[in-house]
Amino acid sequence: MTTLLDDFLSHDRSRVMHAVWETIHSRDPETLDPLVAALPQLTREATRLDLGGVVYSNNANLEHALVKLAQYRDGKCWCAVYPGLLTHDPRKEETHGRIRILSTSEPGWSMTYVGECTVCGQVFDIEQGDHHFTWWNWVPRGLKRRRGEG
Ligand SMILES: [Zn+2]
Known part of the structure; x- marks a missing residue:
């Protein structure tokens, strides 16, 4: 079974973006906890990838997903993602x-x-x-x- 963490670290643009949107919209600790544990690794690895993007940069969305994980780790409310x-x-x-x-x-x-x-x-x-x-x-x-x- 592949996890969102696998997707994040896959270096495959479509899999990474799948993980990005799942992370941004998720409120499920079982989904988010393993990602929070891997946040330093994610920040290092995932940000090396050029994700493209037509109107808005996908890398900015990736960054937002990482910020969301940090907010979750720090106990901020879910609405901090908006x-x-x-x-x-x-x-x-x-x-x-x-x-x-x-x-x-x-x-x-x-x-x-x-x-x-x-x-x-x-x-x-x-x-x-x-x-x-x-x-x-x-x-x-x-x-x-x-x-x-x-
Ligand atoms: Zn709130």
Whole structure:
């Protein structure tokens, strides 16, 4: 039986991307724990691969999967995965019971949602836009933007 860890380390682009998306969407400790244990190895090995990508870089998605694993390891809520990735459809997340949509703007291509994490209650402002495909930008409320740092 092959595991997601095998996929991550396979150096095969389609298998790595399969593992990336499974990791990003999974909330199953049995799936995630072995990956967290191998996180240092994953970071070393998996990031050597050029994964291509037409509109957005697949390597950025891989990086997001590794960040998600670190967040899981550190005990952050599942909803920490939403910001920084444009592929989380709030309606799908609501169907899965992961968020509650509190309100929306007038429906359209360009619209906004207010969603609340059903686990920790974190509220997000979600902007929907369309550029090659529909995307969603999740911004957690109460997070202060740091300007002029660095
Ligand atoms: Zn949460």
